[in-house]
Amino acid sequence: MKKLRLLGITLFLLASSFWFSACSLYQKKPLEVTNFAMGTIISQKIYGAQAKAASEAVLRKIKKLEAKLTINAPGGEINQLNNNAGLKIVTLSKETISLLKKATQISKLSEGAFDITVGPLVKLWKIGSNDFRIPSKQAIATALKLVSYQDLQITGQTARLAEQGQLVDLGGIAKGYAGEVATTIFQEYQIKSAFVNLGGNVVAVGSKPDGKAWRIGIQNPRGPKGSYIGIVAVKNKSVVTSGDYERFFEKNGQRYHHLLDPHTGVPAKTGLLSVTIVANSPTVADALSTAVFILGLEKGWQLVTNYPELSPEAIFITTDKKIYVTSGLKKTFIFQDESGQYHYVEKR
Amino acid sequence: MGNIIMWKKGDLFVVIAILMIFVAAISGVYLGKHLTKEQAKVAVITYQNQEIRTIALDLITKEEYLYLNNKQITIQLKPGKIRFRHANCPEKFCINTGWLANVGDFAACLPNQTAIRIEGYQKTNNKEQLDGMAY
CATH class of the missing domain: 3.10.520.10 (ApbE-like domains)
Structure with missing residues (x-):
């Protein structure tokens, strides 16, 4: 009888303490995931009960953005805009329009130092790829004529590029926008503490769990x-x-x-x-x-x-x-x- | 008394003893983990976002090779360091990244969805850990 009681107490104590420690460990440890999207490495470190669901939602959204916004995505909205440059007006999603507007605003503020119509130059130089070459002065001058954010005309839900051969390239803003979207998704999932790195672009959500x-x-x-x-x-x-x-x-x-x-x-x-x-x-x-x-x-x-x-x-x-x-x-x-x-x- | 279990003086002793053993065990595990982490550099290899191998680099004593993805990737290990040695990808960024030896080092082969990162704590104690790098 005594032995039985001793065994009972021991088991109860062990079980309850493991349960408690498991619980506290679970809450302190963040979810860490690394994925490949938008031509770069995206890592997320998320604290909170819905961390897994949030990270998956973020990734799904980023994959959608990739298909929509990058110049390498055939059939995406940016490619529709580019393929119809100088030809016709293109109807785009609300999201794409608002991003184009944001980009244009920063172009104006920077007096064209930031310009998403830089596409023809990017294509010409091919920096970051294996067929990099130094273009001729003539080729640079020709491409430069096509670069002008003022030629991107946005009206309501539509946009158009004025000249044939003009190209919008969101390479300088798309990753940032993806980070912005991630923060919105974290809010939806009540995530108060997260750290996202999109190929060197850091987004720090809230503070660390200890408040630091x-x-x-x-x-x-x-x-x-x-x-x-x-x-x-x-x-x-x-x-x-x-x-x-x-x-x-x-x-x-x-x-x-x-x-x-x-x-x-x-x-x-x-x-x-x-x-x-x-x-x-x-x-x-x-x-x-x-x-x-x-x-x-x-x-x-x-x-x-x-x-x-x-x-x-x-x-x-x-x-x-x-x-x-x-x-x-x-x-x-x-x-x-x-x-x-x-x-x-x-x-x- | 019958079958009702009641607390006795001896029970209290047993409870305290078990609690003490438990606290000692937990703190031992915690301390052990903490200390080894401070000394250890661990290479974490992921494929399609899943951790497939973790290797304590400080425990590597001789040159070793790992073959992944039906031998489409070869990973080379030497004491304290790791690198992509061979990969069937076109750009070879992963190989050109070179040896990974420090905490935070990272190399990835995007076409093969394989990555290596070094985790753990740096041996220099005066260096507080970073949460990430902006580059």
Whole structure:
């Protein structure tokens, strides 16, 4: 009898304690998934009871966006627009129209430094692919004539490109928009803490479960992948970097990178190695990082600090290895350069 | 008394003893996990988003090869590091990424939907962990 009772108590205690520990472990551990979509690696780290359902919804949505928005998706809305350039007006979904409008707005604000009609130039240079080549001046001039965001006319639910041969390429904004969509889906699933990385575009949702800010390393533009020059600690922000090291080719000692200046038709040379934008909207952060890189330190600084909405912040790394940070980021930016090659200019 | 089970002095002792053993066991597991994590670098190989292999890189003592996807991918292991050695993809980005040896290192073969990432904690203690990289 006594033995039986002892056994009973032991079993009860063991069972209940395992149950409790299993419960607390379950809540603390995030769901981590990595997928391939939009030509890049998308990783999600999500805390919350509906993490799995949310991550699957995000992925489904991103796959849909991919089919709709990328230039590599035959039959997608952007390709319909491009195929009918100079020919006819195309009716598009509400979502695509609103993204095109957003892109056009950033084009205006940046005076064309960000321009989604850069398609003919992207096609000409093919930077990031194996058949990269330096185009002739003549070819660049011809392609440049087709680049103008003002030729993208949006009326109601329809859009058209004015000239034949014009091409919209959402490469500079689509990943950002995908991040934005992810945050909306997380809200629907009551996810309060999540971290998404879309090929280097970071979206930090809420804070970490312990209430602390997410810590994001800023890539050293001349160091091995994963080495950083500093850290930003953020809550509810998107962090996006554009740099000349992401996709590039070197020929005769010259670096040809993927950030093509829509005004000159060649890779932007404005004295910057990279620009990081920290903003509330992932879409704005994505497009703005490209625009600011192309504008350079002076004009880029102007654009960021005078930006009409949502007060974005920026980290500039110049070719003479100086780091400049806009005032709103001074508190959250931690300069931590292991390479010892960079100089943090605190006052500007 | 009959068949009703009642608490006795001895029972209390048993309960306390079991609780103590349990707490010791849990803290042992936790500490062990924590300590080994701080020293260990683990390569996680995923295929179609599923973890298919995890390899403790510090425990590798000699050169080894792994063959995945009907030998369409070859992964090479050496003490403390791992890399894509061969893949049938057109671009060879995965191979060109080179050796992965540090926490956070990542290489992927998109056509084969296979990725390797290094997890764990960095050995330098003064370095607080990052949640991610913007690049």
